[in-house]
Amino acid sequence: MRRAVDQPAEGIGERQALYNGFGDALGLAVELAVIPVLFALFGLWLDGRFGTRPILMIVFVVLALIGLAARAYYTYNAQMDQHEEGMPWKRRS
Numbered sequence: 522m523r524r525a526v527d528q529p530a531e532g533i534g535e536r537q538a539l540y541n542g543f544g545d546a547l548g549l550a551v552e553l554a555v556i557p558v559l560f561a562l563f564g565l566w567l568d569g570r571f572g573t574r575p576i577l578m579i580v581f582v583v584l585a586l587i588g589l590a591a592r593a594y595y596t597y598n599a600q601m602d603q604h605e606e607g608m609p610w611k612r613r614s
Contacts, residue, residue: 549593552589553589556585556588556589557582557585557586557589559585560581560582560584560585561578561581561582561585563581564577564578564579564580564581564582565577565578567581
């Protein structure tokens with residue numbers, strides 16, 4: 522059943538928040554997949570130039586994973602601080 526055009530749409534804000542959440546999750550998933558691959562390729566290229574295969578590739582992948590984990594941790598903490606702003610357990614006198 523279709524609603525009339527002049528009736529207000531209920532839940533538009535909720536739907537928009539849901540779609541924003543999907544977009545954020547997709548962006549994070551792509552970031553978590555692509556960044557280590559790019560670092561691995563760069564490390565492999567450097568390994569080929571210096572003849573140190575696969576040491577630099579491993580080092581760069583580990584650095585990428587550490588960086589992504591740190592970024593996820595600090596982003597999550599910042600989002601939680603923003604979400605909990607003004608909550609009774611966060612009030613400071």
